[in-house]
Structures are given as structure tokens and as C-alpha cells.
Amino acid sequence: MTGRGSSRGSARGPNESADTSAVDRGERFLVEASGTDISPSTNVARGLAATLEALVEVLIPGDELFPSALKVGAHGLLGDTVRKVHGQPALDAISEGLVTNKRMLHQQSHLDRVETVRRFEREEPELFSFIRMVAYYSYYKDPLVTRAIRALGHDYNDSPQPEGYDMVPFDPSVNAPAKPRGRYVQTAAVVPVDPNELDFDFGEGSDE
Amino acid sequence: MNNGGHSDPVDVLVIGSGMGGAVATKILAESGLSVVCLEQGTWAPPEDHPHYSPDWEWQRATNWNTAGNIRRRPSDYPVATEDELTLMWNGVGGSTVHYTATWPRLRPSDFRKGIEHGLAPNWPFTYEDLAPYYEVNDRDCGVSGLKGDPAMPPREDYQTPPTPHGPFGRVAAKGFDALGWHWWPMDEAIITEDYDGRHACNNCGNCQSGCPRGSLADVAFTHWPKAIVAGAQLRTNCRVERVETDRAGRATGAVYVDRMAGTRHFQAADIVIVACNGIGTPRLLLNSANNLFPDGLANSSDQVGRNLMHHGLAIVEMWVDEVVDSHKGITSAAIICSEFAETDTSRGFINGLTLHVARLNGAGYQALGSHSANIAPWGTEHHAWFRSHFGHGLCILVVGEDLPLPDNRVTLSETLTDSDGISAPKVSYKLHPNDRRLMDFGIARAEDVAKAIDAFDVNVNDFGASDGAYAPPAWHLLGTCRMGKSPEDSVVNQWLQCWDVPNLYIMDGSVMPTSGAVNPTSTIGATVVRATAHLRDNFADARRATKSDLEKERS
Numbered sequence: 188m189t190g191r192g193s194s195r196g197s198a199r200g201p202n203e204s205a206d207t208s209a210v211d212r213g214e215r216f217l218v219e220a221s222g223t224d225i226s227p228s229t230n231v232a233r234g235l236a237a238t239l240e241a242l243v244e245v246l247i248p249g250d251e252l253f254p255s256a257l258k259v260g261a262h263g264l265l266g267d268t269v270r271k272v273h274g275q276p277a278l279d280a281i282s283e284g285l286v287t288n289k290r291m292l293h294q295q296s297h298l299d300r301v302e303t304v305r306r307f308e309r310e311e312p313e314l315f316s317f318i319r320m321v322a323y324y325s326y327y328k329d330p331l332v333t334r335a336i337r338a339l340g341h342d343y344n345d346s347p348q349p350e351g352y353d354m355v356p357f358d359p360s361v362n363a364p365a366k367p368r369g370r371y372v373q374t375a376a377v378v379p380v381d382p383n384e385l386d387f388d389f390g391e392g393s394d395e
Numbered sequence: 396m397n398n399g400g401h402s403d404p405v406d407v408l409v410i411g412s413g414m415g416g417a418v419a420t421k422i423l424a425e426s427g428l429s430v431v432c433l434e435q436g437t438w439a440p441p442e443d444h445p446h447y448s449p450d451w452e453w454q455r456a457t458n459w460n461t462a463g464n465i466r467r468r469p470s471d472y473p474v475a476t477e478d479e480l481t482l483m484w485n486g487v488g489g490s491t492v493h494y495t496a497t498w499p500r501l502r503p504s505d506f507r508k509g510i511e512h513g514l515a516p517n518w519p520f521t522y523e524d525l526a527p528y529y530e531v532n533d534r535d536c537g538v539s540g541l542k543g544d545p546a547m548p549p550r551e552d553y554q555t556p557p558t559p560h561g562p563f564g565r566v567a568a569k570g571f572d573a574l575g576w577h578w579w580p581m582d583e584a585i586i587t588e589d590y591d592g593r594h595a596c597n598n599c600g601n602c603q604s605g606c607p608r609g610s611l612a613d614v615a616f617t618h619w620p621k622a623i624v625a626g627a628q629l630r631t632n633c634r635v636e637r638v639e640t641d642r643a644g645r646a647t648g649a650v651y652v653d654r655m656a657g658t659r660h661f662q663a664a665d666i667v668i669v670a671c672n673g674i675g676t677p678r679l680l681l682n683s684a685n686n687l688f689p690d691g692l693a694n695s696s697d698q699v700g701r702n703l704m705h706h707g708l709a710i711v712e713m714w715v716d717e718v719v720d721s722h723k724g725i726t727s728a729a730i731i732c733s734e735f736a737e738t739d740t741s742r743g744f745i746n747g748l749t750l751h752v753a754r755l756n757g758a759g760y761q762a763l764g765s766h767s768a769n770i771a772p773w774g775t776e777h778h779a780w781f782r783s784h785f786g787h788g789l790c791i792l793v794v795g796e797d798l799p800l801p802d803n804r805v806t807l808s809e810t811l812t813d814s815d816g817i818s819a820p821k822v823s824y825k826l827h828p829n830d831r832r833l834m835d836f837g838i839a840r841a842e843d844v845a846k847a848i849d850a851f852d853v854n855v856n857d858f859g860a861s862d863g864a865y866a867p868p869a870w871h872l873l874g875t876c877r878m879g880k881s882p883e884d885s886v887v888n889q890w891l892q893c894w895d896v897p898n899l900y901i902m903d904g905s906v907m908p909t910s911g912a913v914n915p916t917s918t919i920g921a922t923v924v925r926a927t928a929h930l931r932d933n934f935a936d937a938r939r940a941t942k943s944d945l946e947k948e949r950s
Binding site: 245246247248250252253301304319320323324325326327328329330332333336339340341342343344345346347348349350351352353354355356357359361362363364365366367368369370371372373374377378379380381382384385387389 | 444446447448449450451452453456502503504506507510511512513514521522523541543544545546547548556557558559560561564565568572575576577578579580587596597598599600601607608718720722723724733734736737738740743744745757758759762763770771773774775777778781782785786827828829
């Protein structure tokens with residue numbers, strides 16, 4: 188956690204201390220999740236934490252504008268949510284399912300990580316879908332990401348309220364059809380059609 | 396469970412506080428009658444909505460999910476089904492708490508399907524009979540729209556102008572114009588100007604987690620405050636177990652569980668109104684079976700629970716080069732196309748469909764494929780996909796009329812119960828081949844629009860399950876206690892009065908004999924306004940009504 192740690196720090200505000208970093212938050216959660224007696228499972232928890240870090244980094248890497256999912260701490264929420272919804276066995280399944288050649292995900296090369304995640308997606312489609320959903324929602328709620336969306340030129344709020352969005356009010360001269368079309372059948376003009384002309388079995392009888 | 400005893404008898408007991416229950420309670424309480432409403436959930440105050448939190452999209456997918464089977468709040472009850480994902484909200488306001496308030500009316504021909512093709516019944520009244528009550532209900536709810544739609548009968552003024560269209564509307568209109576098809580601003584029960592003490596919509600784009608501003612016509616904002624001021628009693632967290640009857644077969648009241656106190660009570664009333672919508676109402680009637688009504692209350696016709704309709708639904712999403720601000724403005728449709736709303740058997744099916752142009756919600760939802768599972772790829776391509784798609788998408792909802800089929804039905808689960816031990820509903824629903832063809836036609840027309848607007852990416856969600864079956868989100872719960880002209884083939888008469896139990900009324904979507912091809916809530920509201928006004932004006936007779944009185948209703 189060297190390069191990621193330094194870039195994470197630089198992406199955050201100057202008043203935020205290192206111990207509030209996303210990676211640390213994720214690790215803390217995972218340690219807490221393992222129970223009050225943390226010493227026997229510390230290695231396991233740290234291994235799982237590192238796996239989740241590597242996983243979200245593969246799912247949503249950063250680019251010149253957007254931060255990575257790791258940088259915004261998506262792995263912490265991912266671990267939290269998987270445990271709450273599917274329990275510890277699901278976390279174990281993630282950790283074990285992402286092992287390739289006895290190496291955990293974070294111990295693999297970048298190319299191997301991508302292949303490993305692709306294999307996991309094939310082998311555990313439902314769990315992977317859940318992971319992706321949680322990771323994406325966790326990612327796109329982060330203020331760093333909404334800031335990047337705004338940098339693309341979109342008017343995008345951190346949350347829908349209280350501001351809402353200014354929109355140009357409806358103007359009939361612009362927003363209504365220039366040549367209104369359409370028709371309806373009046374009550375007295377409703378006439379029978381023959382459904383038997385259609386190639387369906389509508390069953391017996393009718394309602395009229 | 397402790398017995399909490401009996402409450403003082405009232406004139407009217409209403410079960411359920413959604414559109415039907417709220418409308419009925421308000422009208423009857425304002426006329427001076429004593430009214431108690433029992434609601435199994437509670438209020439959803441503005442501060443409880445997710446709109447103010449950065450994780451609003453996650454909440455929308457979880458504890459504000461539209462499906463009770465996913466949301467699983469204590470007030471929710473399970474729905475046993477593998478055929479659909481049933482939308483409902485169990486709290487004050489019912490499903491108006493998290494619907495989109497899309498507010499089109501049925502068309503005149505929708506009331507005449509018995510004449511048109513005979514595979515569904517006529518309504519016991521016409522569009523013209525209902526039109527004045529549409530207007531009353533619109534005024535109570537506050538509706539935005541534009542007069543002059545040539546595809547609908549003339550109507551009175553809207554309360555506020557249409558919702559803003561923005562670039563999204565211009566792009567969609569370009570497509571419909573190129574194809575020479577009808578389009579018109581959609582009627583919405585969302586106010587665009589301050590109205591009746593409520594704030595105008597500020598286009599926040601998260602309608603389906605409720606509207607904490609009260610701009611959207613959630614009856615918890617529009618009706619309940621007035622009903623309570625008029626003297627109505629709304630008892631929350633009170634889950635009704637069964638409606639009781641006397642030896643003469645008249646309803647005497649209801650047994651309910653106070654979920655907070657853990658006590659069971661009986662509320663007596665001269666008139667009982669069930670307003671739990673298309674799943675909850677048949678569930679309650681079937682759970683109320685007794686010696687006199689062994690097949691469930693008001694079920695001598697064997698129609699309670701049958702003829703379930705949801706509408707056929709497909710969503711065709713398309714992405715264009717222009718920025719269309721897919722996340723801004725009302726969630727649901729800003730534009731309706733009624734070009735294919737009337738039956739034309741040359742298309743190969745009966746009944747019709749409408750196309751609704753709608754937006755795509757927030758960034759997380761759009762990255763997760765919006766409504767059609769066009770999911771942003773993970774990995775190095777993720778951000779490129781997001782740049783090209785976010786804010787560039789729109790969707791067309793294909794909303795088709797579905798036939799009322801007797802085997803599409805609500806029964807009681809033999810194994811599943813709610814947290815109070817009351818049998819859960821079991822839902823079976825399949826599309827008729829006619830309706831499948833109708834939907835395929837509609838999907839193809841939506842794809843025509845995508846071509847007409849030069850969409851660079853198109854994705855279709857036909858709600859096909861892995862086994863190929865149609866598994867819809869079931870937004871609309873209709874038809875399971877159909878109204879009609881005869882006790883042999885319907886549950887209620889045109890005044891929503893049960894043929895079998897003359898002082899029992901059903902006031903919700905379950906009474907609709909057909910679904911039309913549009914969202915039903917404006918029609919549910921208008922139908923309930925009409926029936927409740929009749930009940931109010933004839934209350935002295937109604938509280939003494941007998942089955943023989945109802946025979947006069949037969950035509």
C-alpha cells in the first residue's frame with residue numbers, strides 16, 4: 188500500500204489526516220467485522236482487506252479525471268455491505284474465489300488480476316453482480332466522483348435535495364408539438380372487431 | 396397476543412391509506428361522518444427520505460426499493476411469487492409515496508372493451524360518466540399538463556403548466572416528428588408552480604423515493620392533512636387481520652393488530668371500505684373467509700383475486716451524442732406517444748399501447764445500466780463508457796394493455812405469512828400471447844424512435860426472465876375485484892359496493908375491469924371520488940343496504 192496510499196492522500200483535502208483515509212477505513216471495518224478478539228484473525232482480515240482493495244481497483248481504476256474506486260474507499264463499503272447482506276461466507280467466497288496460483292488477488296500482477304476477476308465473474312455471476320452493484324453505487328456517491336462528473340460539464344449535485352436543478356420552464360412555443368397529431372375513438376364510435384381473425388387461442392366465452 | 400378490546404363504533408372504517416383510502420376518507424370526513432382509517436405502516440416524514448444524502452441511490456435500491464420483497468421494512472408483508480417483483484408501499488399514502496405520479500387518463504374506448512372485442516368486460520360506466528370526477532381528483536392532487544391533445548377528449552384546465560422538458564424533450568420530439576407520430580407533454584401529478592400550500596417541483600430527479608417537498612401528489616401531502624383536519628382518525632401501524640360479518644352477511648368491522656403495542660383490537664363500523672389495492676385487497680378478503688363466506692368475503696362470483704393486470708411493460712433505452720441531462724427533472728415520462736393506443740387488428744393483436752419517454756436517474760444507476768442492464772464495463776473502459784453515456788440517455792417505456800385473465804390471480808400462500816402470522820398473498824401472472832405480440836410491436840416502434848434520433852447505442856429490457864418468461868416489476872396492481880353489472884361475474888357494482896356484502900366497499904385499483912394502456916392512479920382516484928360522492932349522498936340508505944337493494948343495480 189505504498190503508491191496508492193500517497194496518491195490517496197494527495198487527492199484529499201489538506202485538513203484531512205491520514206487516519207481518515209479510505210483504505211484505513213476499510214481495514215478498520217474488516218478488523219471490526221472479524222470480532223472483538225482481533226489478534227487471531229488479523230492476518231485473515233488484512234488479507235481480505237487487501238483483496239477488496241485490489242478488487243475495486245480492478246473494477247474502477249482511476250484516470251486523469253476520475254479517482255479510482257480504491258481512492259474513494261469503495262472497498263470498505265463493499266465489505267460492509269457484503270457481510271450485512273450475505274454474511275461472512277460471502278466474504279470468504281470472494282477472498283478464496285479471487286485466488287490464482289495460490290496468490291491472493293492483491294499479490295497478483297495487474298494482468299493476472301484482471302483475468303482473475305473475469306474468471307470470478309463467470310464462476311460466481313450472482314455474487315459478482317452484487318459486488319459490482321455495491322462498488323458502483325459506493326463509487327458514484329463519493330464527492331470526489333461527483334466533482335469529476337461536474338468537471339465533465341454536467342450540472343450534478345451531491346444529492347437530489349435540497350437544491351434540485353434549475354431547468355427552463357416549459358414553453359409551449361418551443362416544447363409543444365408544432366403540428367399536433369393524434370386521434371381517439373369516441374364512446375359511441377367503439378365498434379366490434381373480430382379477435383378470431385387473429386391466430387390466438389383466446390379460450391371460451393367472452394365478457395360481453 | 397393481548398386483546399386490546401373494542402373501539403367506539405364509527406360511521407365508516409377505511410382499511411388502507413393510499414390513493415383510494417385517502418380520497419374516500421377525505422370526502423366522507425368532510426361531510427361530517429366519523430371515519431377511522433387503519434394503516435399497517437406509518438408516515439414517511441421528509442427527513443426520512445434519501446434525497447438529502449449522498450447515498451441516495453443506494454437507499455433507492457435497498458430500504459427505499461419499490462418492491463416490498465426487497466425492502467423488507469417491518470410494515471411490509473411478503474408476496475409469494477416468482478412471476479414478478481411487486482411494487483407497493485405499506486405506509487401512509489400507500490404507493491403514492493413512491494410512484495412517479497404519471498397521470499394520463501384512460502381513453503373512451505378503454506371503457507368499452509366488451510363491445511370492442513369481448514375478451515374483457517365493459518366498465519359499468521363510460522368515460523363521460525367519469526370525466527367530471529377526473530377533474531375533481533386533479534384539483535385535489537394538482538396536475539401539470541397542456542390542454543389540446545388531439546388524442547384525448549377535451550378537458551378542463553390543468554392546475555400548473557407541464558414539467559420542464561429541456562434538451563431531453565427536444566430530442567425525443569424530433570424522433571416522433573420524423574416518424575409522423577402523435578406526441579404530447581405527459582400529464583403529471585407533479586406541480587410546476589406552488590399550489591394549494593405545496594411547493595413547486597425543483598426537478599431533483601428522484602421521484603421514486605417519494606417527494607419530500609410535497610410537489611408530487613403523494614396523498615400523505617394532498618389528502619391526509621385535510622382529512623385529519625376534517626376529523627378523520629388515522630391509526631398507523633395497525634394491520635388488519637380480517638373483516639368480520641354478522642349472521643345477515645353484513646360487515647361489522649375489522650380485527651386489527653396494533654403493531655406497536657402488540658395488541659389485537661376490533662373496530663366496529665356501519666360501512667367498511669377496503670382500499671389495499673390489487674394484491675392487498677383480495678388477500679384481506681380471502682383471509683376473511685368464514686362460515687357464511689367460506690371462499691372469502693364477497694367472493695360468490697369466484698372473481699376475488701382473479702384477472703390480475705399489471706400492464707405489459709418493456710423499456711427501450713437509447714443514447715445520443717447530445718447532452719440531454721438524463722438525471723434532471725421528473726423521473727417518469729415527460730412525453731407520451733398515443734399513436735398506437737387504439738385497437739388495430741391489422742397489427743396482429745387486440746388492444747393498444749403507449750410510449751412514454753423518461754429519464755434515467757443518477758450516475759450510479761446509469762453506470763449500472765439504468766433500466767435495461769446496459770452496464771458500464773468494469774476495468775479500464777469504465778470511464779470512457781461513462782463519459783459517452785452519462786447524461787446522454789433517455790428511455791421509452793412501452794406500456795401495453797394486458798388482458799384480464801382468470802388464471803392471473805392472487806391467492807393465499809399456504810406457507811408464507813407476515814410478521815403477525817397473517818397468510819401472505821401468492822401471485823401468479825403470465826402474459827397472454829396477444830399481449831406478448833403487442834409488446835413486441837411496441838418495442839419495435841420504440842426502436843424506430845431510436846433510429847430516428849440517431850441513437851448510437853440502444854438496449855432493450857423486455858423483462859424476460861432467465862427461463863424466457865415475462866417477469867415484470869408489476870408497478871400497477873389491478874383487476875382482482877373487478878366491478879361490473881352482475882354479481883355473477885363481478886365483485887362490486889359501479890359504486891364499488893360488494894354485491895355479496897352490501898355495506899362493504901372496495902376502493903382501489905382492484906376494481907378496474909380493464910387496464911387501458913396507461914398508468915392507472917388518476918383513474919383509480921377518479922373512480923373512488925365518483926363512488927364516494929355517491930356513498931356520501933346516499934349514506935342513510937347505504938348503511939342499511941341489503942343484498943336485495945343491490946339487485947336493483949343490475950341492468
